[in-house]
Amino acid sequence: MIRFLLYCCFFMGPFVMQGQQRPNILFIFSDDHDADAISAYNKTLISTPGIDRLAREGMKFNNHFVSNAICAPARATILTGKFSHMNGHKDNRTAFDTSQYLFPRQLQQAGYQTALIGKWHLQTLPAGFDHWEILPGQGQYYKPRFIGMKNDTITYPNAYATTLTTEKAKTWLDNRERSKPFMLMVNHKAPHRNWWPEYKHAVHFSKFRIPEPPTLYADTAGKGKAYRDQEMRILDDMSLCIDLKIDPSFLENIPQLKASAKEAKDYQSMMAAIPEELRKKFIALYAERGETLRRLKPTGKELLKWKYQWYMQDYLACIASVDESVGALLNYLDSTGLAENTLVIYSSDQGFYLGENGWFDKRFMYDVSMQSPLLMKWKGRIKPGTVNNDLTQNIDIAPTILDVAGEHIPSEIQGISLKQYMMGKTPPTKRTSLYYHYYEFPVDHHVYPHLGIRTKKYKLVYFYTIGEWEMYDLQKDPTEKNNIYSDPAYKSLVPELKKQLIERRSFYKDTEPAGELN
Numbered sequence: 001m002i003r004f005l006l007y008c009c010f011f012m013g014p015f016v017m018q019g020q021q022r023p024n025i026l027f028i029f030s031d032d033h034d035a036d037a038i039s040a041y042n043k044t045l046i047s048t049p050g051i052d053r054l055a056r057e058g059m060k061f062n063n064h065f066v067s068n069a070i071c072a073p074a075r076a077t078i079l080t081g082k083f084s085h086m087n088g089h090k091d092n093r094t095a096f097d098t099s100q101y102l103f104p105r106q107l108q109q110a111g112y113q114t115a116l117i118g119k120w121h122l123q124t125l126p127a128g129f130d131h132w133e134i135l136p137g138q139g140q141y142y143k144p145r146f147i148g149m150k151n152d153t154i155t156y157p158n159a160y161a162t163t164l165t166t167e168k169a170k171t172w173l174d175n176r177e178r179s180k181p182f183m184l185m186v187n188h189k190a191p192h193r194n195w196w197p198e199y200k201h202a203v204h205f206s207k208f209r210i211p212e213p214p215t216l217y218a219d220t221a222g223k224g225k226a227y228r229d230q231e232m233r234i235l236d237d238m239s240l241c242i243d244l245k246i247d248p249s250f251l252e253n254i255p256q257l258k259a260s261a262k263e264a265k266d267y268q269s270m271m272a273a274i275p276e277e278l279r280k281k282f283i284a285l286y287a288e289r290g291e292t293l294r295r296l297k298p299t300g301k302e303l304l305k306w307k308y309q310w311y312m313q314d315y316l317a318c319i320a321s322v323d324e325s326v327g328a329l330l331n332y333l334d335s336t337g338l339a340e341n342t343l344v345i346y347s348s349d350q351g352f353y354l355g356e357n358g359w360f361d362k363r364f365m366y367d368v369s370m371q372s373p374l375l376m377k378w379k380g381r382i383k384p385g386t387v388n389n390d391l392t393q394n395i396d397i398a399p400t401i402l403d404v405a406g407e408h409i410p411s412e413i414q415g416i417s418l419k420q421y422m423m424g425k426t427p428p429t430k431r432t433s434l435y436y437h438y439y440e441f442p443v444d445h446h447v448y449p450h451l452g453i454r455t456k457k458y459k460l461v462y463f464y465t466i467g468e469w470e471m472y473d474l475q476k477d478p479t480e481k482n483n484i485y486s487d488p489a490y491k492s493l494v495p496e497l498k499k500q501l502i503e504r505r506s507f508y509k510d511t512e513p514a515g516e517l518n
Contacts, residue, residue: 050327058377250290
């Protein structure tokens, strides 16, 4: 008997360590989910009991930020642990080079079973995964299509993308190879524009008046060109028909709101993607919006007030489905015993404007879009109900997962592991600033390219194609309304922050734009 046990320890021990004992990893990633739309972060907009479980049973990161606040580049950063200029994916239109280093491939080679289900959005097919099923492009909320590993496309005529993504994830978990640990990425389309909710949640949120942010009616007085020239205003740039689902017929006799022929055609195409019975219900529900416009014919701030409410109702209703998905996956882990040794991570590709400045969308280095939710749960390792206030960034996700899996972190990765933070320990050196670089222009919202640095107290931003600087005192001005770059009281701080910015650029090997930052 003793000889048998020694045999098992000698020959089977490595298998057990590399197979069953290494932690599983479930990474849940949403699109455009702002932290303020999670009740663990902010209780004024929505209740998210599923996601809140991660904060209650694990750790909530309060200062997690992205390096380029836009969908595809954020996904490339997650996969590589590198900034956009290093992984080559700077915008939503470039084809992602999957031959480069990817952390899922390293885990795959180390014996993990890897899978990706949901949104990919990188203009290529996934690599580094034993199994994948992805939404083409942005994907559709209703009648979603999924591309499989044989490059076959299946349409699900009666399905909703968030629910279907969750069911596919559970199906994969049911059928996975039990002898290996797994790393599963569940990537939701929601709550990406144009915010099509499940009907039950649409009805629920249609009854609520959503609190307005203090800066909803902010104007551009005293603001720079970068702030003024963007095209992400709820009032001017959000479509009544496509974004807010209002039938163009309601706008026929309102000259200032009348839909263009293209918008009317796009509305009809959009509605055709909704299953017929649901379409009738949605048309009846959203007719209330059309009747309101026809009755009041609002303009200016009054119109903005209504558009904000309808936008937020749909946005939050989409998140309600994501929250149900997170809850369902956590329940699945509990019921199967997988919760005992699975690290669960929830995050989003960036934040999102929920009416602040009168805006929607992201892209800017301002905190609303640069900040992203990050929550982790790992039973027995992460102390329940803990909060981390250190500066973390999406380049840190890959090295953290590798570290948790017991894998070597390649030197080319630019992020740092957060494992010590998760264990309640303080690392030898703490990050004192974050680097950011946004590129995509002029398409989609006309946000000028810019780079910058963020510390705990200050932010310095340079819109280098127009030669415009902005600086903010984040403690005195958390909504970033007062540009202090030329304020005499902060004159001595400007060169100090510029020096830090130059050092960060050099450290991360970013050479664009060429030359000095003057």
